[in-house]
Amino acid sequence: MDWTKHSFKILNTLGTPILVIxxxxxxxxxxxxxxxxxxxxxxxxxxxxCFKIAHKLDKPCWQEGTSCPIKTAFELKEQTKVIxxxxxxxxxxxxxxxASPIFDDEGEINFVIEELNDITELIQSKExxxxxxxxxxxxxxxxxxxxxxxxxxxxKGYWNQIESYISNRSDVQFSHSLCANCSKELYGKEExxxxxxxxxxx
Numbered sequence: 001m002d003w004t005k006h007s008f009k010i011l012n013t014l015g016t017p018i019l020v021i022x023x024x025x026x027x028x029x030x031x032x033x034x035x036x037x038x039x040x041x042x043x044x045x046x047x048x049x050c051f052k053i054a055h056k057l058d059k060p061c062w063q064e065g066t067s068c069p070i071k072t073a074f075e076l077k078e079q080t081k082v083i084x085x086x087x088x089x090x091x092x093x094x095x096x097x098x099a100s101p102i103f104d105d106e107g108e109i110n111f112v113i114e115e116l117n118d119i120t121e122l123i124q125s126k127e128x129x130x131x132x133x134x135x136x137x138x139x140x141x142x143x144x145x146x147x148x149x150x151x152x153x154x155x156k157g158y159w160n161q162i163e164s165y166i167s168n169r170s171d172v173q174f175s176h177s178l179c180a181n182c183s184k185e186l187y188g189k190e191e192x193x194x195x196x197x198x199x200x201x202x
Contacts, residue, residue, distance in 0.1 A: 017116040020102075021070050023199065025049045025060055028111065037116065039089045050114070054086045069099035073112045075178075075196075077101055083119070094123045 011018050011031040017038070020029035030045040038045065038053060050070065051057045061084075062068035072080045079100045086093055096117040101109040144153040151159040160168075178186070187193040 019045075019050065019114040019116070021050050021112050021114055022110060023074060025051060025070060027053065034116065037088070037093075037118065038086075054084065056087065069097050070112050070114065073099040073101045074109055075183075077103075077109060083123075093118055093120045095119065 008029070008031075011029070012033075014031060015033055017034035017036075018029075018031045019027050019034055021027055027045055027048055027050055030042060035042055035045060040053070045053055049060075051059065051061045055061050055064075055066070057064060060068060060071065062071050066084070067082045069080045069082045079098065081096060081098050084095055084097050086095055096119050098115040098117070099112050100115075102111045102113055103109055145151070145162075146153075146159065150162055152162055152165040153159050154165065183193070
């Protein structure tokens with residue numbers, strides 16, 4: 001079998017909603033499962049912006065303060081996961097969104113593949129809700145934190161990185177990224193950074 005020739009047929013056999021999105025946040029490919037989960041036809045999805053379809057927004061969701069896995073995958077060139085709240089036909093669902101960059105032969109990324117996993121029942125289950133509430137309550141305790149380096153002092157008097165402190169006391173895992181200001185501060189003088197920012201403006 002020519003896997004390249006039949007790649008779209010393969011995508012359509014998957015039960016997981018799959019989208020392929022370009023640098024302009026435009027959906028270029030959507031499988032049958034994506035159409036079914038969003039209650040939209042293929043023509044209503046392909047050629048449209050992902051933020052318009054999933055969030056009913058007129059601009060990228062990261063501009064509204066939402067963590068965007070597509071933007072992160074393009075910038076860090078690595079797979080990233082987030083949980084988003086989406087609304088389809090006035091029904092709210094929670095989805096774990098996995099964004100994986102697609103590299104071409106030159107190592108460049110022009111597209112990101114997005115997998116959507118509906119976790120609404122898991123999020124709404126009493127057991128999970130109680131567990132999360134317990135973790136949140138624990139994190140609301142008064143913590144001694146360094147005013148300069150932001151390390152947290154534990155009950156034994158040792159200073160820990162905030163990621164280590166929280167990870168050791170919960171199942172939380174951290175995914176690091178850079179905010180716009182820090183990215184500009186670190187890479188503002190680099191040619192590739194200026195090129196990327198120019199492409200965003202266009």
